[in-house]
Amino acid sequence: MKKLLFACLLISFSGLASTPLTVRYSAGGHAYPAELLTLILSKSAITMVPSEVPDIPSQSRAIRLLGEKNGIDVFWGATSSEWENQAKAVLIPIDRGLLGYRIPVVHISHKDMFAEVTHARQLIPFVFGLREDWPDTAIFKRNELDTLMYGTGAEPIEMLRSGRIDALPYDIFDLPKNHGDDIIHEPHIAIRYPSAVYFFVANDNQALHKLLNDGLLAAIADGSFDTLFFKYFAAVIAQADLKNRRIIELTNPLLPRSAPIHQPQFWLDKNSLTK
Template identity: 45%
Template sequence: MRYLSYLLVALFCCTTYATDTKYVRVTAGAHPYVLELIELALSYQKEHYKLEYVKNIPTQSRAIRLLGKENGIDIFWSVTSFERENMARAIRLPIVRGLLGYRILLINESHQVRFSKLNHISQLQSFHYGLRHDWPDHDIFVDNKLSVNAFHTLSGALNMLRSNRFDAIPISVLELPDVLKSYKTYAEQALLFYYPSAVYLFVDKENTQLHSILQNGLNQALLDGQFEKLFNQHFAQLITDLSLEKRTIIELKNRSLPPSAPLDNSQLWYKK
């Protein structure tokens, strides 16, 4: 009889725990850093949260429209824009500390000497840059009066680069290691392009509760150092390997960044 009582208590505890678990839906296949950061933000709550992974969400435009929907997701992450902040509720904390706005050029190795002598954007206006038509930096480069040729596939663009159809392809430092691993190409050694860019977490506009939970969790992670610790675990070696600190920075304006971005809070941004 006593054993049965213990068993019933145990079953009740397990049922209560399962019932109290709250699930937050996210897109499957995301970068581990983003998922770990979301879990970190949720961990500051008394309730137990668990991520539920949703497959077959092919595009960012599709993902943001599925926020809060029955067969959709609860959290979306992307480079912010005026349009996206109108469509969804943003947690205005740049989760990769602006690192996505740092670009290194793919060039022909034989042209390295030409680039090594440059240090100002005015010297780069005579070069031709290949950018995919739907990359956010396509319009940024055009807006900064740089000559841009659009392409549709990176493999085709690399062939155009080799045949000197254009001089360089800017690649995000977050994507560069995979590009260099997948293609036989060369990364320019001296320059680092930069424009302010913020990747935010977004939730459905009506979901003020989840917005508050994520905002408070990320703020607490900043205060206790866990945000920076997680960032360094994923990106410190990358920053070292690409010699970002030693490169000459070329700054571009980004008028597509909403003025609400917290650019004045240096704690939120990586600066070389």
């Protein structure tokens, strides 16, 4: 039965193993997901070639373009129930939960702004800036934190400089960036909530979903997933110095129940990050 199902999936791709198949994804952003996509596609018997599609302005636009004639085939982003209704998620977190750690970016004159913060309720007096189409925005609002939303054309660093916001809770991957001598990554805390970044495909694209899922499992099993992950993120994990930060936990009511939270092989061990 499984062999018959897989045969049907191959036929539905209309290419068969000898014909290269283009897999389209949105250009820009961090290089890791695109390289991971290339890696897991290489695990398939079908020859698939990733292809960047430029000029997609937002994540909400990208997910709506899944499966469209002039759209894309694969999208990645932090999951939510809304997005899992719009598209079919491959339920293996490609960030291993690391995107759930946020390091506030602040003006240097406010470098000790969070020096006395030990729990989430103490964040309520501050104004956080988050982009309107990021799932994180809804998470901060659900935790009753004052959140100023901005659009894709805004300049959040300038909003920070002008005092319109107190902090930008950027993800841990932002740490290596230099936003200017007057803008720093706050040294005292890290904000954390359960989060998973998935690959998504169109709801009716069962074939690509299976190939991505199988490719991820194969990469995890042979160690190539970890090799690629730590190639990109070992340095930033060390730079975050989480053992010397207070971890401020937020709840994430948007994390769907489908998240494989009881499968530890898919996640970084939180305790190991803070040793």
